Amino acid sequence: MDSIDDVLAEADRAWRAYGVGTADRTALATDLRLDLQAAAADGVDAARLLGGDVAGFARRLAVEAGVRRVRRDYGRVLRTALAGAVLGGVLAYAVLITMYPVFVRLIDIPRSVQVPIQVAVAVYYGVPALVVVAGAVLAVRLRLRDLPRIRRTGWMMSLLIPIAGILVTPLTMxxxxxxxxxxxxxxxxxxxxxxxxxxxxATLLARRWSLRDRRKASGPSSPTAPEIAPA
Amino acid sequence: MVAVESQPADDTERQTQLLRGALDMCLLALLAREPAHGYELVRRMATAGFGAISYGTIYPLLTRMRRLGLVADEQQVSPTGPPRKVYALTDSGRVQLAAWQQQWTRFADTVAAVLTAPDHSPTRS
Structure with a gap:
C-alpha cells in the first residue's frame, strides 16, 4: 500500500504541475488506485509496474482521460495585481493630496457635529485603500482577460483583499x-x-478559490452505477 | 507511446510502429473475451505474443477508450480480497471492434497480396 501511496503522490504532483484541476486529479487518482490495488493483489508492486517515469505516465494518463488543463498562472496574477495596486496607490495619493483641501473647503461641517475619530480615520485611509484594491482588481481583470475564470478571480480579490487588509492592519500596528x-x-x-x-x-487565495470545482460534472470516473459481476 | 521490451532494438522499433495502429483494437478484442483490469491486460497482451507491453502504455489507452465510451468499468467480486474494478466492452465498443476488425482484415489482405505478388523485376545491386 505504501508503494501505491507513493506512486499516487508522485502522480498527483505531476498532475498539479500539468495544471489538472482538483476534481480531475481526485477522479484520476481514485481510478488508478483501484487498478494498482488489483495489480497488487496479483503480487505486482505499483512502483515496479510503472517503472521509473511516474510523472510521464501521469501526464499521458491526463491527456488520454481528456481532462481540461487549468491555467492557474499564479505568478502573472500576482505581478499584475501588484502593478495595479501600485498604480492605484499612486492615484490614491494624488487624489488625496489634490482633493483633500477642496473637500475641506466644500464640506463645512458645523462645529456642533462631532465626527468620531474612527470614522474620520476610516474615511481618510479607507478611500485610498479602496482605490488600491480597485487598481489591483481592474489590472487583473483587464490585463489577464485570456485566463480562465479571471472574472471570478477579480470578484474574489475584491472580497478577500479588503479582509486581508483589515486583518493585517492591527498586526502591523x-x-x-x-x-x-x-x-x-x-x-x-x-x-x-x-x-x-x-x-x-489574499490574491493567491482568490485565484485558487476561483478555480475550485471547475469541472465536477464530467470527470474521468464513469457516472453510471457500478455493476457487480461474479469473479 | 507504445513500449515493447525484451527484443532487439530494430525489431522493437518496428514492432512498436506496427502495434501503434492496432493496440486499441487488440485491447478491445481481449476485453471482448473477458473483462479485465489494467495489469491483467498487460499479461494477456504478453500471453498473446506481443511481448511485454508496459502498463504505462496500456492503462492510459484504456482510460481513453473509456472516455470514448468503448469500454466501461464495473466492480468484480474477488474471492481473495476487496472487489476489483475491471473494464468491459460496451455496445458501442463491440460495434467499433467489429468495424476495426473488418478494416484490419482488408488492410492485412492488401499487405499480404503485395508481399506475396511475384516480382519479375531484376534486382539492382
Whole structure:
C-alpha cells in the first residue's frame, strides 16, 4: 500500500504541475488506485509496474482521460495585481493630496457635529485603500482577460483583499507599537512586507478559490452505477 | 507511446510502429473475451505474443477508450480480497471492434497480396 501511496503522490504532483484541476486529479487518482490495488493483489508492486517515469505516465494518463488543463498562472496574477495596486496607490495619493483641501473647503461641517475619530480615520485611509484594491482588481481583470475564470478571480480579490487588509492592519500596528513606532528602514521594510504578504496571500487565495470545482460534472470516473459481476 | 521490451532494438522499433495502429483494437478484442483490469491486460497482451507491453502504455489507452465510451468499468467480486474494478466492452465498443476488425482484415489482405505478388523485376545491386 505504501508503494501505491507513493506512486499516487508522485502522480498527483505531476498532475498539479500539468495544471489538472482538483476534481480531475481526485477522479484520476481514485481510478488508478483501484487498478494498482488489483495489480497488487496479483503480487505486482505499483512502483515496479510503472517503472521509473511516474510523472510521464501521469501526464499521458491526463491527456488520454481528456481532462481540461487549468491555467492557474499564479505568478502573472500576482505581478499584475501588484502593478495595479501600485498604480492605484499612486492615484490614491494624488487624489488625496489634490482633493483633500477642496473637500475641506466644500464640506463645512458645523462645529456642533462631532465626527468620531474612527470614522474620520476610516474615511481618510479607507478611500485610498479602496482605490488600491480597485487598481489591483481592474489590472487583473483587464490585463489577464485570456485566463480562465479571471472574472471570478477579480470578484474574489475584491472580497478577500479588503479582509486581508483589515486583518493585517492591527498586526502591523502592533508591530509598529512594539518598535516604539520606529522609522528605521528595517522596521519600515518589515511593516511593508507584512502588508504586501497579506495582500499577496489574499490574491493567491482568490485565484485558487476561483478555480475550485471547475469541472465536477464530467470527470474521468464513469457516472453510471457500478455493476457487480461474479469473479 | 507504445513500449515493447525484451527484443532487439530494430525489431522493437518496428514492432512498436506496427502495434501503434492496432493496440486499441487488440485491447478491445481481449476485453471482448473477458473483462479485465489494467495489469491483467498487460499479461494477456504478453500471453498473446506481443511481448511485454508496459502498463504505462496500456492503462492510459484504456482510460481513453473509456472516455470514448468503448469500454466501461464495473466492480468484480474477488474471492481473495476487496472487489476489483475491471473494464468491459460496451455496445458501442463491440460495434467499433467489429468495424476495426473488418478494416484490419482488408488492410492485412492488401499487405499480404503485395508481399506475396511475384516480382519479375531484376534486382539492382
Amino acid at each position: 502592533a508591530f509598529a507599537w512594539s518598535t516604539d513606532y520606529s522609522t528605521a528602514p528595517p522596521v519600515v521594510l518589515t511593516e511593508v512586507a507584512m502588508v504586501l504578504a497579506a495582500l499577496a496571500g
